[in-house]
Amino acid sequence: MYQYDEFDQRIVDDRVQRFREQTRRFLAGELSEDEFKPLRLQNGLYIQRHAPMLRIAIPYGTLSSQQLRALGAIAERWDEGWGHFSTRQNLQLNAPRLEDTPDILEALAKVQMHAIQTSGNCVRNVTSDHFAGVAPDEILDPRPWCELLRQWSTFHPEFSALPRKFKIAVTASAADRAAVQVHDIGLRALLGPGGEVGFEVWVGGGLGRTPVIGSRIRSWLPAMDLLLYVEAILRVYNADGRRDNPYKARIKILLREMGADAFTRAVEAEFAALEGGPGRLTEHEIARVARYFKAPPYVHADEHTVVADAQILAAAAQAHPGFERWLSRNVHEHRQPGYAAVTVSLKRAGRPPGDATADEMRLVADLAEQHGFGEIRVSHHQNLVLPDVRRSALPDVYAALKASGLATPNIGLLTDMIACPGGDYCALANARSIPVAEAIRARFEDLDDLFDIGELELNISGCINSCGHHHIAQIGILGVDKNGEEWYQVTLGGTQGPSAAIGKVIGPSFSAEEIPAAVETVVRTYVGQRESAHERFNETLARIGQAPFREALYAETH
């Protein structure tokens, strides 16, 4: 993975000093609330419902064991001993003290981490496929491109006060596990006929108040031009994006109001003014960054190893009831024979989705060293991933995770739901997400039932900002406020990935008491109506339409 050189280190060290001084000025009354706000936000610090919230950047979701241990230690020393892994592959601490944040940032800088641009009206943490580098279906490792974008966007002077936040995602797989079509800029790597690298460029996707699938404005961008083209897009946005209304300030609104053709022409004109300039990438620089991501020293698996591995797994399945289910849900194909990627489920009984304690962080860090190369991934589904586990070690990894409650075999199933922190923590939320997630989870606790239902995505957002990605879940739940009470709106038919789609509202919203039963009704209707266990939720919905779901829901509850 990427390692800081002296230049990267100097930047984060300087930033800590600047922020220490800015915080001091604020606390001394020399800096007004309004003047401090954008400064603290671009250091990841929100003022929340009960306390500040600090969002720590985990660039494209890749962490070292040392870094994950440091996060645990920081959570223990300056917070309540746990953190929340977010849908943007970051870590949020929910109760740091404002006056401690410079020290937290200093502790982060010691392990090559920071909170730069994790909030505020700037280019945010670039996100990517959590299986980047190990996925069998990817055409290249997207992480070097993410790192090039990270450095380019860090303290970009021209784009330090954008109309609104700006999110970039990169994928190199046709399966698109990074949801690039719902980002301000989505990049999908492609290979040309001669093996040259290029990108398909999507702009103006997003969730939030106005969910929209992005527009593809370039079907082929030579990779060397990546930074210049992104710069051109941001220039058009910074100049012409709306600033009169924060709800209309994202690039998707600009694109819609200009029209995709006019927007594309404006971007191409800006790009033409930059083409061939010094910002164009070089083979040398691309190769330099790519070297950080070269494959680790995998043990070669021959035919005998493959057979032996299979025997070990079969024996483990005999010995541990549960192992096979975990294997089927939480263990993923790897590009290297003899290896697998393992998802550590952060979706378990009584715990908010994505939360992990310091002890759990240390356990996962240790496992990544014992059974891997000391690297961990954060998925936008709010789980952790051990990317390089020898298949023969899977029983050991299972046992260690199971002993700590981190082996729930539910990845891709209904209870692997995404949920934002919601009204329990977030100042923006209209409604709580965590109790709703827990109440739904409890209804589908039975593993036989959960496996019978099969793959199903359910996401929950506590407000229209849609941090819980409810729009692109097959079943989406959105918290809304009605006269001071929490209500929940249900959308059906959202889709992630290459054929992304926004879910449609099924009907009037449900109270907090009603919503778990309503979800169960939707799920039972699907299971009852599907033609086979292989027909996925959205296929059933497309075949039978919303009406049977609506009838089942509103006949029962109203």
Next chain:
Amino acid sequence: MPKLIDRQGQLVSAPTALTWLTLEQWQAADATAARVAGTPIGLEFQPADQPGLVAQDLLRFAALAVRFPKFTDGRGLTIAQRLRHRYGWQGPLWAVGEILRDQLFAYGRVGFDHFALRDDEDLDAARSALHDYAVRYQGAWDEPRPLWRRVERAGAL
């Protein structure tokens, strides 16, 4: 008068003979009148202005300025970039309005070389803020080459 500093942080006095016009005034007014009066003209852009409208006229101005009514509105940064890069403005470029030390580093990078500090801003602090960061990853007006074109970076072993 706001304190005016240059890129080196030196206090400079505003030229008294300079007549500032907004883009709107320039387009509306009888420009000849100002020329007849014999005073050099400075042109001030507002955040929503399109500098391309006067790209052909830039040589008629002694100085340009971009106003930041609020420091949180970053449109002036792109105006500066376009003036410098796309329209080739080599002369003085002032940042005026709510000009605070915490944004000076970025302003200096995109093309401003004069900073009219808000009245209450501390002069020494503002001077040092022009050098807030030793390392700049990306190219801009102050240094068009990205870091990786300027230095030999180590790279992975």
